Amino acid sequence: MTGFDRRKALTLGAGALGALALGVTPAQAATWKLRWNPDPAKDGLKAFEGLEDDRAGTHPVQHIFAESNQWRFLMHTRDRDTMTDRQRNEVRGMRSGGAAVPIKLNETWRLEYQAYWPSALTATTAFTHIMQMKVSGVDAPVWTLTPRMKGSTGRLTIAGDSASEVDLTDYAPLQNKWIDVMFEFKASHSGTLRCVIKNGSATVVDRKWNANLWRDTAYLRPKWGIYRSLNSSGLKDCYQLIRNYKGYQLV
Structure with missing residues (x-):
């Protein structure tokens, strides 16, 4: 447990x-009902609604795949998205039993997973998103999880589609080890968002705040991977590992 x-x-x-x-x-x-708990060996990339792997075809290798008990997301400095000032290798949405698992208006959810962020996945002055909550049919994210370089220190932050950004904790102590990540939220214009991050047995983040977590469209869906701007120096070939995805709905 x-x-x-x-x-x-x-x-x-x-x-x-x-x-x-x-x-x-x-x-x-x-009660919390488990709605999504994919198995890398059984479900592979079918655990997700869609795949955004080298959309521009600039580097014809597989960047996202399941292996053993985890999913691996690769990013190379040569990779380019269809928007040529950035790079994107991500999965989007949740799928269970062949059907999409949407997050609808006024629903309360909890998403949990474990992430591994190596040293090469650096904090950057421009954006490097390692998780996003997006709205189907809308470009701007509802929130992102972003390692951001602030002065000489890398900070893990939560940012919305406004100018606001919440500093969570220093990024470097969370790298090169498995980290527990949890988002608990209500999908509403008057929503709430809670983020909990655990480093082993230590809870390093437990923050909750009010936020507009809905746009007038179909549903919310999470994204994971690496989505970063080329407008930062020191970018490296890197990866992110994720395992033990769980999605619970309060019913």
């Missing part, structure tokens, strides 16, 4: 006790 799983069990237990105090049976209380 992971740290997130233990916390979830305690939260559900407290929720059931609170429900009884209000005269609601535990069966009627809201």
Whole structure:
């Protein structure tokens, strides 16, 4: 059982006790339902709605693939996107049993996974997104997870599609090891977003804030991989590893 799983069990237990105090049976209380838990060996890239691997065809090798118990996302300095000032090798959306798993208006979700960020996946002065929450049919992200160079220090940040950016923690201590990442959020114009990051047994980030997490369109879908601007110096060939994806909906 992971740290997130233990916390979830305690939260559900407290929720059931609170429900009884209000005269609601535990069966009627809201619970977290596991909606997405892909297996790299079984599902491979079919775990996702779509693939954005070298869209411009500038480097004809496979940049995104499943291996053993993880997914690997490669990025080379020679890679180019169809927008030639940037690079993009990402997956988008969740798929289970061959069907898309959309995040709809006013739904509350929790996404959990483990990420490995090597030293070569550097913090940059321009954008380097290693996770995005996007809206189907809309270009601007609802939020991004971005290692950003600020002065001489790399910071892991959350940024929305406005000028606001939330500093989470120093990036370097999280590199070259497996890190637990969790986003809990309500998909609403008056939404909330919570981000928890654990380095082993230590919780290094647990932040929650209000945010506009909806656009008037079909649904939200997460993206993972590497999406970075070429307008930063010191870019390197690099990769990101991700394993143990889980998507829970509060029902």
